[in-house]
Amino acid sequence: MTQRPQRSRRPRRAGTAIAASAAAVLVALTAACAPGSGGDAGNAKAPSSVSTDISKAGDVTLTVWDQEVRGGQNEQIEALNAAFQKKYPNVTIKRTSKEFTDLKTTLRLALSGQNPPDVVQANQGYGDMGAFVKAGMLVPLNKYADAYKWRDRYPKTLLALNSFTPDGKTFGSGELYGLSQAGEMVGVYYNKEKLSELGIQQPKTWADFEAALRKAKDAGELPIAFGNSDGFPAIHEYGVLQAQTAGKDAVRKLVFGQGGAWTDAPNTQAATTLKTWNDKGFLTKDANGVSYDDSWQDFADGEGVFVIAGTWLVPEFEKRGMGDKIGFMLPPPAQAGAASATTGGEGLPFAVTSKSKHPDVAAAYLNFLTSPEAMDVLVDNDVLPAVTPASKRPGGGLPGEVYAAWEASAKSDGLVPYLDYTTPSFYDTLSAELQRLLGGNASPEQVMQAAQKDYDDFTS
Amino acid sequence: MSATTGPRPDEESAARATTATASVREAARPSGARPPGAPRRIGYLYVLPALLVYAAFLLWPLLHGAWISLYAWDGLSVGTFVGLANYVEVFTDEELRASLGHALFLVLFYAVLPCLIGFVLVAAMSRARVRGLTFFRTVLFLPQVVAMVAVAVIWKWIYAADGPLNAVLGLVGLDRAWLGDFTFALPAIGLIGTWVEIGLVMVLFMAGVQKIPMELYDAARVDGAGPVREFLTVTLPGLRRELSVALTLTTVAALRNFDLVWNTTGGGPGTNTRVPAYQVYNQAFSEGEVGLACAIGLVIAAGVFAFNVGLTRLVEGRR
Numbered sequence: 001m002t003q004r005p006q007r008s009r010r011p012r013r014a015g016t017a018i019a020a021s022a023a024a025v026l027v028a029l030t031a032a033c034a035p036g037s038g039g040d041a042g043n044a045k046a047p048s049s050v051s052t053d054i055s056k057a058g059d060v061t062l063t064v065w066d067q068e069v070r071g072g073q074n075e076q077i078e079a080l081n082a083a084f085q086k087k088y089p090n091v092t093i094k095r096t097s098k099e100f101t102d103l104k105t106t107l108r109l110a111l112s113g114q115n116p117p118d119v120v121q122a123n124q125g126y127g128d129m130g131a132f133v134k135a136g137m138l139v140p141l142n143k144y145a146d147a148y149k150w151r152d153r154y155p156k157t158l159l160a161l162n163s164f165t166p167d168g169k170t171f172g173s174g175e176l177y178g179l180s181q182a183g184e185m186v187g188v189y190y191n192k193e194k195l196s197e198l199g200i201q202q203p204k205t206w207a208d209f210e211a212a213l214r215k216a217k218d219a220g221e222l223p224i225a226f227g228n229s230d231g232f233p234a235i236h237e238y239g240v241l242q243a244q245t246a247g248k249d250a251v252r253k254l255v256f257g258q259g260g261a262w263t264d265a266p267n268t269q270a271a272t273t274l275k276t277w278n279d280k281g282f283l284t285k286d287a288n289g290v291s292y293d294d295s296w297q298d299f300a301d302g303e304g305v306f307v308i309a310g311t312w313l314v315p316e317f318e319k320r321g322m323g324d325k326i327g328f329m330l331p332p333p334a335q336a337g338a339a340s341a342t343t344g345g346e347g348l349p350f351a352v353t354s355k356s357k358h359p360d361v362a363a364a365y366l367n368f369l370t371s372p373e374a375m376d377v378l379v380d381n382d383v384l385p386a387v388t389p390a391s392k393r394p395g396g397g398l399p400g401e402v403y404a405a406w407e408a409s410a411k412s413d414g415l416v417p418y419l420d421y422t423t424p425s426f427y428d429t430l431s432a433e434l435q436r437l438l439g440g441n442a443s444p445e446q447v448m449q450a451a452q453k454d455y456d457d458f459t460s
Numbered sequence: 461m462s463a464t465t466g467p468r469p470d471e472e473s474a475a476r477a478t479t480a481t482a483s484v485r486e487a488a489r490p491s492g493a494r495p496p497g498a499p500r501r502i503g504y505l506y507v508l509p510a511l512l513v514y515a516a517f518l519l520w521p522l523l524h525g526a527w528i529s530l531y532a533w534d535g536l537s538v539g540t541f542v543g544l545a546n547y548v549e550v551f552t553d554e555e556l557r558a559s560l561g562h563a564l565f566l567v568l569f570y571a572v573l574p575c576l577i578g579f580v581l582v583a584a585m586s587r588a589r590v591r592g593l594t595f596f597r598t599v600l601f602l603p604q605v606v607a608m609v610a611v612a613v614i615w616k617w618i619y620a621a622d623g624p625l626n627a628v629l630g631l632v633g634l635d636r637a638w639l640g641d642f643t644f645a646l647p648a649i650g651l652i653g654t655w656v657e658i659g660l661v662m663v664l665f666m667a668g669v670q671k672i673p674m675e676l677y678d679a680a681r682v683d684g685a686g687p688v689r690e691f692l693t694v695t696l697p698g699l700r701r702e703l704s705v706a707l708t709l710t711t712v713a714a715l716r717n718f719d720l721v722w723n724t725t726g727g728g729p730g731t732n733t734r735v736p737a738y739q740v741y742n743q744a745f746s747e748g749e750v751g752l753a754c755a756i757g758l759v760i761a762a763g764v765f766a767f768n769v770g771l772t773r774l775v776e777g778r779r
Contacts, residue, residue: 035528035539105745108535131748135536288729289621289637425747435729439642
């Protein structure tokens with residue numbers, strides 16, 4: 001208490017000292033090294049020799065991080081893990097499952113640590129897989145692909161989605177870095193009862209589809225249930241429209257950075273159509289304020305004739321007992337009977353980490369999870385299999401229709417990649433810009449210019 | 461930033477009294493013995509345990525963040541030194557600058573508005589005895605206790621296109637998708653902040669008002685002061701310290717806002733509700749720009765720090 005008059009000066013002196021020492025530490029750190037150089041960087045070299053016979057690999061514990069936490073997904077993985085350990089008694093699988101965002105945020109730290117898991121599920125695109133490849137943290141799998149004949153198992157498009165050049169800079173070509181189990185794509189769900197009430201046949205051409213939307217609107221129905229507060233639904237909606245106007249080859253080139261511009265006329269045309277649909281009331285009013293989950297739940301409750309959404313909603317509709325009342329189709333082509341193009345891809349790929357001591361065993365595990373026999377297990381658990389199952393096919397009803405659409409699309413090579421794969425920030429840019437478009441705050445041209453700017457910033 | 465360390469009139473007289481007794485004691489002490497607590501440096505030993513924890517979990521990460529902010533780093537591969545380029549980007553990138561603006565806009569709703577409302581309520585209460593004060597205090601404070609995620613879910617429902625707010629406003633044709641509207645999304649989030657912070661402000665102000673001697677009010681009334689005059693000369697000066705605490709806490713809450721935005725609008729529509737804390741998360745985990753994320757984080761921290769220093773000087777008159 002007696003020191004009171006001096007108190008005010010004291011902390012200031014201490015403050016200067018702290019600031020000075022902080023600056024000193026900072027300088028020392030800066031001079032010493034750059035972030036990321038501390039731990040030994042991953043060794044991304046392709047294995048010199050690969051072995052597919054792992055029964056003689058000795059006792060191995062394989063650590064796996066996946067994000068297959070939901071009902072059927074979780075059950076199929078557990079069944080397959082058990083089967084793998086039964087087939088190879090010398091291998092023990094230590095599984096950690098995390099929810100998608102949890103895995104995404106912890107994987108970076110785990111992979112840069114000293115003891116990463118052997119097998120991880122790494123999201124496609126520049127932001128995750130590309131960054132891991134660039135940092136040399138994943139094992140290139142081309143040699144295993146030859147040994148296990150994975151190129152015969154998968155359509156080319158699906159392998160491209162899990163491929164990168166070894167510098168992590170070009171997506172869609174180069175080395176294979178992972179394998180996916182499940183397929184997914186965006187299509188058109190329709191309410192069968194409403195269609196027959198309105199006297200509309202299932203649209204066979206794009207013109208039929210637009211006519212159906214108008215007829216539904218005139219009859220006082222909501223043509224397309226659409227909620228866009230999450231941002232991504234408009235990307236899927238736009239993707240379907242763009243696949244129609246620009247065609248699959250142009251979109252693939254654009255996304256994989258092989259040519260074309262977002263400001264090209266067909267891409268702008270797709271944005272204009274989306275805006276027109278919104279202005280005409282074909283989409284839910286004020287969609288930017290409605291959540292995705294609310295929109296499909298309303299659709300399941302009978303609000304809206306169509307919904308443009310992904311196959312991942314099938315289990316949700318089934319769970320609500322709507323499997324017989326809802327149909328699924330590919331976005332109709334311009335000419336009846338022609339091949340459809342739509343946004344689609346596959347689930348998160350399983351990849352092998354460079355620091356794994358057992359790449360052969362890990363590759364065998366990947367092979368096992370994606371074998372035609374494993375696909376039977378996926379079908380049993382209502383998960384859409386990415387490759388043709390050995391013996392089983394999804395039964396009738398909604399899962400059957402979805403699988404038929406998936407097969408047709410695979411046969412005609414009709415999938416175009418998700419647009420947000422274009423650059424690491426593309427999801428952010430496009431979702432925000434399309435919200436502006438729907439809110440009347442940006443023109444189709446402005447949206448496409450912003451998309452192109454993002455693309456230019458990334459490639460420059 | 462404790463607001464209660466400054467000298468107060470009553471404390472100062474107490475201090476003087478202590479000084480007197482201390483010097484009496486000192487005279488009585490045999491020579492050579494140290495006064496209690498000496499040497500002064502021994503004080504650092506007392507704070508050492510807390511300081512170690514503070515240094516390990518706050519100072520070190522802060523320094524580490526400052527270091528990373530000087531690099532272009534994706535969090536995985538080796539970073540490249542870029543000097544202050546990340547900081548330049550924080551202030552020149554249109555979107556990042558806009559999000560700083562959004563944060564300042566939210567301060568109006570998180571800090572200024574609750575304090576104004578708090579003053580009106582407190583002024584009214586200082587003139588009349590309110591029945592069931594404890595009850596009202598509890599109700600007003602409740603939003604502070606509820607987890608922010610729950611708050612977000614509740615308000616998302618209230619603001620929903622077919623929610624209760626629109627049901628009422630729809631009667632006069634004023635309904636809209638509040639959180640999806642380019643003009644109203646940010647104010648709508650701000651009002652949630654007002655609702656949350658008002659309880660905190662009220663509890664602080666009520667406690668402060670109860671400390672003001674009734675004699676001052678009586679004197680003011682005898683001198684013929686009306687409600688406004690009374691508030692300005694008695695209540696407001698008496699609440700200075702509480703106002704400082706309230707403004708500090710609510711402004712910090714506004715500037716670091718993440719959970720509310722993330723759970724109501726996710727930064728949309730467009731980029732209209734993106735705030736700096738959202739950008740930190742987005743840059744670090746979605747776009748792999750860890751260096752830039754650290755720079756944004758440090759700018760928020762520096763902003764909060766500068767604001768608090770300014771506030772303490774302004775409101776408490778401390779130098």
